[in-house]
Amino acid sequence: MPTFEYAPAPESRAVVTIEDSYGLFIGGEWTPGHGTPFATINPATGEHLSTVAEATTDDVDAAVRAARTAYTRVWSRMSGTDRGKYLFRIARIMQERARELAVLETIDNGKPIKETRDFDVPTAAAHFFYHAGWADKLEYAGLGSDIRPHGVVGQIIPWNFPLLMLAWKIAPALAAGNTVVLKPAETTPLAAMLFAEICQQADLPPGVVNIVTGAGATGQSIVDHPGIDKIAFTGSTAVGKMIARSIAGTEKKATLELGGKAANIIFDDAPIDQAVEGIVGGIFFNQGQVCCAGSRLLVQENIVDDVVRRLKRRLETLRLGDPLDKNTDVGAINSAEQLARITELTEAGVAEGAERWDTGCPLPKNGFWFRPTLFTGVSQSHRIAQEEIFGPVLSVLTFRTPGEAVAKANNTPYGLSAGVWTEKGSRILWIADQLRAGVVWANTFNQFDPTSPFGGYKESGYGREGGRQGLAAYVRSGGVA
Numbered sequence: 001m002p003t004f005e006y007a008p009a010p011e012s013r014a015v016v017t018i019e020d021s022y023g024l025f026i027g028g029e030w031t032p033g034h035g036t037p038f039a040t041i042n043p044a045t046g047e048h049l050s051t052v053a054e055a056t057t058d059d060v061d062a063a064v065r066a067a068r069t070a071y072t073r074v075w076s077r078m079s080g081t082d083r084g085k086y087l088f089r090i091a092r093i094m095q096e097r098a099r100e101l102a103v104l105e106t107i108d109n110g111k112p113i114k115e116t117r118d119f120d121v122p123t124a125a126a127h128f129f130y131h132a133g134w135a136d137k138l139e140y141a142g143l144g145s146d147i148r149p150h151g152v153v154g155q156i157i158p159w160n161f162p163l164l165m166l167a168w169k170i171a172p173a174l175a176a177g178n179t180v181v182l183k184p185a186e187t188t189p190l191a192a193m194l195f196a197e198i199c200q201q202a203d204l205p206p207g208v209v210n211i212v213t214g215a216g217a218t219g220q221s222i223v224d225h226p227g228i229d230k231i232a233f234t235g236s237t238a239v240g241k242m243i244a245r246s247i248a249g250t251e252k253k254a255t256l257e258l259g260g261k262a263a264n265i266i267f268d269d270a271p272i273d274q275a276v277e278g279i280v281g282g283i284f285f286n287q288g289q290v291c292c293a294g295s296r297l298l299v300q301e302n303i304v305d306d307v308v309r310r311l312k313r314r315l316e317t318l319r320l321g322d323p324l325d326k327n328t329d330v331g332a333i334n335s336a337e338q339l340a341r342i343t344e345l346t347e348a349g350v351a352e353g354a355e356r357w358d359t360g361c362p363l364p365k366n367g368f369w370f371r372p373t374l375f376t377g378v379s380q381s382h383r384i385a386q387e388e389i390f391g392p393v394l395s396v397l398t399f400r401t402p403g404e405a406v407a408k409a410n411n412t413p414y415g416l417s418a419g420v421w422t423e424k425g426s427r428i429l430w431i432a433d434q435l436r437a438g439v440v441w442a443n444t445f446n447q448f449d450p451t452s453p454f455g456g457y458k459e460s461g462y463g464r465e466g467g468r469q470g471l472a473a474y475v476r477s478g479g480v481a
């Protein structure tokens with residue numbers, strides 16, 4: 001299908017200052033780390049962006065001590081109203097510096113500016129606004145009247161939504177009166193570095209937010225530190241299981257947001273063109289590097305040819321390329337490792353007998369790229385139907401009856417999200433009840449709101465983020481502080 005061409009419309013990088021190197025943000029100040037500094041790059045070009053400190057176990061200890069001091073001396077004694085003022089201030093500064101945050105996130109992660117500008121940054125700010133509102137109303141949240149914070153919370157986040165995951169973690173923790181030590185992912189530390197600056201700008205008391213950079217070993221130091229009262233983790237199921245094992249037998253609480261392999265179920269009475277938009281948004285948003293991505297498409301058998309034909313036509317109109325260009329729909333894959341994983345799993349799809357199709361669009365020379373890809377003829381036992389690919393790859397399966405749709409949708413070790421497309425309201429309610437998934441979207445997909453709890457069943461983890469349920473994970477009830 002012919003599409004019209006757009007002139008390049010790149011967002012300016014000039015709004016962002018990236019330092020040559022960053023230290024650790026501990027006790028409200030930048031301090032050098034004692035590990036081996038590492039580079040973060042722009043995955044769309046391979047360009048070196050900055051060098052970031054690696055926090056050792058001693059550095060993590062310093063961060064935990066700073067968080068403890070801030071907790072006992074300042075934050076746990078402050079009224080909810082005053083904590084709320086800081087959170088409102090952070091939210092407003094995030095809005096004021098939205099363009100800077102969006103450009104920086106796009107450069108460090110590779111995701112399109114359209115997404116960082118219209119989704120990541122506004123949704124992150126919304127989380128701070130929402131939780132700012134709770135800070136002075138915790139006793140009315142239905143969580144009990146004698147609730148208190150955990151104390152010092154260790155938070156470890158992935159690279160797919162660096163700023164938004166930071167907001168999901170920090171906003172509720174602070175609203176409930178905890179202090180935090182947060183570690184961003186090693187390929188995307190820069191949004192957290194800018195957020196540390198925002199904390200300074202907001203005059204947040206030193207030590208309430210501490211940010212340490214590093215890879216798995218730094219994360220493990222946080223998990224193992226005896227001064228941590230609770231761990232909040234988002235990332236892979238493998239690491240989530242290791243964390244659960246590490247803290248077993250300790251007093252530490254945990255919430256784990258892990259992987260997913262969501263079914264997006266299309267019934268033959270669904271509005272097909274709308275469903276196609278939802279399918280595309282469900283799996284190609286953020287290059288499919290989304291834990292709740294609709295990566296398994298379940299289509300009622302009598303309409304599968306029509307759906308696949310319309311889907312291919314729509315995918316051919318997606319623009320892949322410079323993430324800073326405002327017309328770009330599909331950006332870069334976050335890292336060489338992730339690209340290798342996507343490549344390996346799609347090759348397994350072909351080897352196991354599924355039929356592969358991709359858009360054939362040209363790929364930029366440098367950086368990490370993968371074309372929007374579709375597999376038909378997929379059976380439930382195929383790896384591409386079982387394993388999380390975390391890339392722009394959709395596996396199409398079929399079903400005949402609602403019962404079969406439910407059985408296939410639930411045939412996964414995961415249970416994070418699902419989608420259903422049908423005109424029948426009663427069927428939506430029935431199926432939502434049958435699906436073993438934390439979030440079920442009906443006639444839409446990938447909708448997020450700070451008021452709405454998000455989280456998994458089974459190997460997708462436990463605990464909820466967002467809403468009153470998410471707040472509950474940051475308080476304990478009974479006893480005195």
Ligand code: NAD
Nearest residue numbers: 157158184185215216219220235236239257258259291390
């Ligand atoms: P990961 O679990 O390896 O990394 C997530 C975070 O955990 C990073 O900050 C990392 O440094 C840290 N970490 C790694 N090892 C650790 C350890 N032993 N102890 C403590 N922290 C540790 O995930 P990844 O490599 O970034 O992504 C790989 C897979 O993770 C993806 O393919 C996908 O399955 C899953 N993932 C899920 C989500 C989600 O939102 N649920 C997000 C990103 C990735």
Ligand code: MN
Nearest residue numbers: 040041108187
């Ligand atoms: Mn990077």
